[in-house]
Amino acid sequence: MTAPTITAPPADEQLLVPVLTADWGQPESWKLAQYEARGGYRGLRAALVRPPAEVMAEVKDSQLRGRGGAGFPTGLKWSFVPGDLSPKYLVVNGDESEPGTCKDVPLLMASPHTLVEGIIIASYAIGVNQAFVYVRGEALHPIRRLRAAVAEARAAGYLGTDVLGSGFSLDIVVHAGAGAYICGEETALLNSLEGRRGQPRLRPPFPAVAGLYAKPTVINNVESIATVPAIINHGKDWFLSMGTERSRGMTIYSLSGHVRHPGQYEAPLTITFRQLLDLAGGVRQGHKLKFFTPGGSSTPILTEDNLDIVLDYESLAAAGTMLGTKALQVFDDTTSVVRTTLRWVEFYQHESCGKCTPCREGTWWLVQLLRRLEAGQGHPGDVDLLLSVAQSINGQSFCPLAAGAVACVTSAVKHFREEFEAGYHTPAWEYLPYAASAAFAEPAPDRSQPARSAPDPAAPDQAGAGQGDGAGRSDEASQTDPAGRTDEGVTL
């Protein structure tokens, strides 16, 4: 990757450009009246007087790239849908379940009408008369806000059979997911939306050809679609004026972890990690950065060596990682990377849909290796075994979930191999006592010898393989009982 050219550095050194997040602090920002009072639905009115093709061209020419992780050009994706076929669908992906990722849910909470407006403009451009929003099921309150917003929009004539008298008709269904990370993967999402088992589909056919109910379908992230009204409002040139050559515009960066002021920071794609970290008040006082994820737990971690990296698609790819969902999880020097990696891998093991062998079986194995390394009971050679198993998984799975599952393992071992090797003799909680890394907790009692099942405030999913039944029970026994005796129901 060549180094990106910074095309339009903000003249006034203004680092943040709140567009989507601009009104989040306003009272009742989620209400239609508030939204309209602050210029809402102007983009829609502007779009409806232009031919759909022109609206699509505007978005395409703005070079907006998908904010759901892969960064695929949004306008280009829209143009793949055959124009003459009907019905076709727009599906907005609000499943947002990746550890660290937390931008869509706040947007739905604070400004659902931005998304609704974006959906209407996008549907108009693509020729869609029925749109769906698939929202992570646990996000109950945002779902209510979005449903209320859709109802308000319908009552106000923004939705329905004749949107603002334009003759264009559109309705939106807000669908609550049922708690599976894989249902954020677009084809698994379509299956789930159709009421089927949430597992990724074979491609081809691609959703643009045969997606929801086998009809041409566009799937976009919440933020991608929510960005559309601003592009129509301000024009593509405004959008092109921000960002780097191939990563245009502004986007929401989510900072979490050991930073003083975690939260959403909306900035052009020219910002560096150091700048963002400064805006967030830096790492916890008295500590220094150890590692961070640039775009959620599926993106290989970086260290302080990468403090000055520009947070755009190309720079991160050049550094061997990804912009992903721009979820920057920051970990300071109190953090056990072994423990962090284990928690992430436990998450992927729990969320593996089970369709393909490498992911389903590989994560099962990785968790066991990492657990014994965490407990200081690793066998010499386990770190190489860990990498070898990761290699058997990487690139060989049916969908990218598995690649995400091993990204943290390989990158963590790359940067902190000796810490993993310490797991041959020293428990991670002795190597780096866990209490010290609890970001917001009161100083915890000494947990240098924690019982395996003791709740850990920073890692509530510590128990077992993370396959508890949701009622507090876990199947830890199934992995630790050497006799392998299990009892159906509690275990698997």
Next chain:
Amino acid sequence: MTETAVKANPELVTVTVDGRAVEVPKGTPVIRAAELAGVVIPRFCDHPLLEPIGACRQCLVEIPDAGNGRGFPVPQASCTTVAAQGMRVETAATSAKAKAAQEGVLELLLINHPLDCPICDKGGECPLQNQAMAQGRLQSRFDGVKRRFPKSQPLSAQLWLDRERCVLCSRCVRFADQIAGDDQLSLVERGARSQVAVQPGQPFTSYFAGNTVQICPVGALTSQSYRFAARPFDLVSTVTTCEGCAAGCQLRVDHRHYQVKRRLAGDLPAVNQEWNCDRGRFGFVSERGPDRLTVPLLRRDGQLVEASWTEALAAAAAGLSRAGAAVGVLTGGRLTRETAYAHARFARAVLGSNDIDFRARALSAEETGFLAAWQTDPGQPVTYADLDQAEQVVLVGLEPEDEAPIVFLRLRRAVRQHRLQVTTIAARRSPGSAKLDARLIATAPGQEAAQLAALDLGAGSIVLGGERLAQSPGALTALAAVVRKGGRWAWLPRRPGEVGALEAGAFPALWPQGQPVGSEAVARVWGSGLPTAPGRDSLAQVAALADGSLRAAVWSGVELADLPDPAAARAGLERADFVLSLERRLSEAAQLADVVLPVAPLEETSGSFRNWERRLSPVAQVIGRPGTPMTEIRVLAALADALGVPLGFRTPDEAAAELDQIEPPARPAEAAPDAAATTPVAAVVPAPDPALTTPVAAAVPAPARAAVPAPAVWTVGPANAAPDPVLATPVVADPAAEAAGPAIPAPAAPADPAALGPGEAVLATWRELLDDARLLDHEPALRASARPVAARLNPATAAALGLDDARRVTLGGLEFDLVIDPTVADNVVWAPSRAPGLNLAVAGLTPGRAVAVTPVAVAPAAVDPAERPSEEAQA
């Protein structure tokens, strides 16, 4: 999908697999292309007859060039990657990357696998085992804790699932969904907890469930019938033909120690592809009960007692001699072509009687004429391949899923893959027609001819008629008349031996090969002094036994309960001077006999069937057990010897040779019609890729239409020949044409719905695949997949009969649960012909006639279908 893709695109692309170039049709998955190049790529989820899924990842290959000069950065699944022009593929044999990928996947597959090969039914024929031996590490690197499940759990009475062994390839689930259309199986949970499951209380009672055991690539699915019964390497395999129905499935029979242990679907792409039905797979132990006959029985002082062969044969010869030519021969529909031929010759040349019939079931004179005309000029037989290509298939008097299950599967495939439109003329929508997405023309029995006549049946239409059309006046005539509209037709008997028996001349109206009674050609083989009087069909024989005009009966494999009037049949046998029964089990008929001669079961004989397509389907001898009964042909030969008129042959081969030597009546063009429709006995080991390597049988060239008119009495249209308005008998329902055509002796007129008495409905019925048939005895796990037993009425009819609130009803004294089913035709009550303890014929109920439907006063608790009595206790 792969199949269609392959067939629909004649365009070829060249790919190179491990350096070997191979041309494949566009759309072929790489894994298939590799097979054609002689490279086998390991796989678990891929199956040539299922849609690809790409789940197991065992088939990863390196593709350094996708055909566009660029390669894939990581290994690709060869089962989901489509071959492209110029593509280069490197498998584990030539690419270190592919090898590492495949080994990695295999290692991962094994970490949670129990590796309990020593107690696993699949051990010895297990793809996972084979692959682990070929490619796996000697020592596993996994020393963690395996995921555990409790050991095997039932998915149905027949299927057991060991979730620990399951590799989650979803072949079983895809089979159930894509092939059988029975969607009770699904995958539930996720990650390592993923598992195949059924809903509680909804067992996987597909008629085709056994196929999932066969395609399961590990020992996760086992059958109640075979589990723990044998090790594959101890079994001897024989390829033969299934005797379950007239579909003609190839079967692989595995035996050990003179006992069949299991039966698997054979690999015959043109017929059953790689599937069979559970009746064919599991229904093979009925002769293992205490009623199995091994020594002759002789009636002494009113009792059947064991006797020597010499004694018994002498007694049989004496009894038959006394009767002279007044002997009726009834053979049932399940004999091989060769055995049927032996009876045909025995009846005419030895006994001097034309009274022989294979139809141990309801029949009509119209049917006799229809069959005679068909045998005389079969025209171009309809084949499975024709069903694939048809635009419309009309079912009349036929429920393929119940009567010829593999025909059902083929139709369903055509519906899914070629958008075939199926229409069914039936009394109700059966589960089978629902799965075919069939358009239902709800029809009271007896009205089939009129419905058929009203249908638009142009070219591209095929009408399939079943055996119960014999009970519907004019229906068979209307079936044959389909050719006049440009359509084609086929007749599908339920039993495997009927088409062959018709050819063999075990039929009152014809001698072998469709030769007319009195044929010179036959006389040249059989000798002189042959009877020339027209023969009696089975019903006429029963009547003649009762009135004394027939004095003796020779019955082979006939169940009284299969005859339309079992009581009359019993009376006939009781009245007869002498009854000879050739049997394997002590049937009701045998119990009424004077001499019972045991004959070898099918698995101990050879021969052939002709399936509904007229395809010659070889039957191979599976077991050669010393000291068991002789084959039926040999018994007949011995009896002929005792009667002083040699039969002329003693083995199935000799019988076949003689039968084949008889020329059919002259037909203008002898275009070797049988060559393509003959199924050779294939090698025991299936070809690696049946879908691609086995050539599809070439279409049979249409012989020019027969010049020989069909027998005058029974003139009907020639089969599937060019339409000929002069020769073809018009549909009865067409009054104008009726005047011109010869009269057809009609069966007893069905009830006129308008003339129903109060509380009555017209009875409609058919036999379901799994009922109380004696052939299914001793296999309760199979019978457990039978459909729930119930009588059905539509809401309007139920209301008219005052049955809105009834839970149970009686029909002629038989009690049924009542199901209100809106698909049932008006004024019709449908009930299964037979169920444990319930037999409509035995109760004197005739389909098409009025029957009183009365509520059972105190409604007992509805029977839970899952707990339906299914044991032979009631049989």
